[in-house]
Amino acid sequence: MLDQKTMAARYNKSRGDFLQSASKAGWHVESIEHPQKGPAGISIYLDIAQAGNKFADDLLMVSSGTHGIEGYLGSDIQTRLLHENVLDASDEKRHLALVHGVNPYGFAWHRRVNEDNVDLNRNFIDFEAPLPVNESYAKLDDTLNPKAWSSDQAEKLGKTIDAMIERLGLPVVFQAISGGQYNFPDGVQYGGQGPTWSRTILTNIWKQMMEGKKRAINLDLHSGLGECGTGVIMTYGEETQSRIQRARNMWGDLFLSPPADGPGVITKGVVGPYLEGLCPKAEVLAVVLEFGTQPPEVVSRSIAADNWLHVHGDIDTPQGQEIKQGTLDAFYIDETGFREMVYQRAAQVVSAM
Structure with a gap:
């Protein structure tokens, strides 16, 4: 617990390992402190x-x-990329950047969402x-955000979602639950x-870095979707043939383009299309490298349980822990x-960029 x-x-170690590896590899680091505190009153940061x-x-x-707690997997990848010099700090042909902990509040407090409960x-x-x-x-909403939480409630939630999928189909249910509200x-x-x-900080960082740039790639690291340990590259938002082709040329079969009406399509509020x-005037490709962890029902229950804890529970109780x-x-x-x-797949993806 x-x-x-x-x-x-855990947060301080993850961040500390990243900062130490960046320093040893000769990267310049800027740290932006978040206005709120992390668990046990610690300071939390977005690091570039x-x-x-x-x-x-x-x-x-x-x-x-970007999704807070998913930063532990992402941080592992970034730290080892630095340690093994996959991205050469002396590269004169490219501007290289690692943004660590886009959502530091969720990262530190072990939530996907931020200080405002925002995804x-x-x-x-x-x-x-x-x-x-x-x-x-x-x-x-009443089903996904119950006023009480227990193992029975978790089981009930799973059965309700399964019944909806059987009745309405996975794409409809996926959009209802995950499409944003x-x-x-x-x-x-x-x-x-x-x-x-x-969003404000990331926008400012991106605009500053993109001054004078002709081309850019943003690879955003995520976890919790797909087969355990397998990483696939995806784009969200409205697909265009040119974007799909660029991604396929770079990553081949590692790139997964979800069908337009498939369950993996999110079209509103996503970081990548916004950055593009x-x-x-620049040629920008923003993609997600998503790694599977647990079965979908386990991930869904954990999101609902954490949301219940935020709204109704107490983090300092055995149930909260x-x-x-x-x-x-x-x-x-x-x-x-x-x-x-995870690292071997990530290194393969980054090396192809």
């Missing part, structure tokens, strides 16, 4: 390590922790336009009511074989 001191120690030639025409950026990958929308309405989610701030997959701290849209451990286990498998499998 995870208490606040254990979570704080840069190397190569900042005046080059090409930018390569690898980011982690960052639903937050990158135009908030001056009318907010999207997810009518299907509205019918499910903007009307239930205490619910899951909440996109917020305005730009978050992380900020630089219309058990839920935190379950959330970590859903997105990060702390085993040597798993970490090695």
Whole structure:
């Protein structure tokens, strides 16, 4: 079980290992402190390590922790990429950047979401336009966000979702639950009511780095979807043939283009298409490298349990600590074989960029 001191120690070690590896590899690091504190009152940060030639025409950026707790897997990858010099700090042809802990609050507190209960990958929308309405989610909020939580409740949730999938089909249910919603701030997959701290910081970082650039690749590291230990490259948002072809030329069969009506398609609020849209004159490809961990039902239950804990529970109780451990286990498998499998695939992907 995870208490606040254990979570704080885990976060500090993950971040410390990254900073130490960046320093040894000759990368310049800038750290931006988050306005809120982490568990046990620790300070938390978004860190940017840069190397190569900042005046080059090409930018390569690898980011982690957009979904908070998924940063533990992403941090492992970034730290080892530095340790093994997969990205050469002396590269004169490219500007290299590693953004560590895009969502430091979720990273430290072992949540996918941020300090406002916002899923960052639903937050990158135009908030001056009318907010999207997810009518299907509205019918499910009571089920996904119960007032009490127990093993019986978790089992009931799983059966309810399974029945819906059988009746409506996986794509419909996936969009209802995971497509994002903007009307239930205490619910899951909440996109917020305005730009978050992380969105603002990441936007500023991206704009500064993209000055004068002709081409850029952003690889965002994620976990919790797919076959355990297997990493696939995906793009979210509206696909174009040119984007698909560029990705296939670079990564071949490692790139997975979900069908337009498939369960993996998220079209609103995603980071990648937003970054691409900020630089219309440059050739930008923003993709996700997603690693599988646990079966979908385990991941879904962990998200619902963590949301219940945030809204109704107490993190400092045995139940709260058990839920935190379950959330970590859903997105990060702390085993040597798993970490090695993940790193080898990540190194293969990055080396092809």
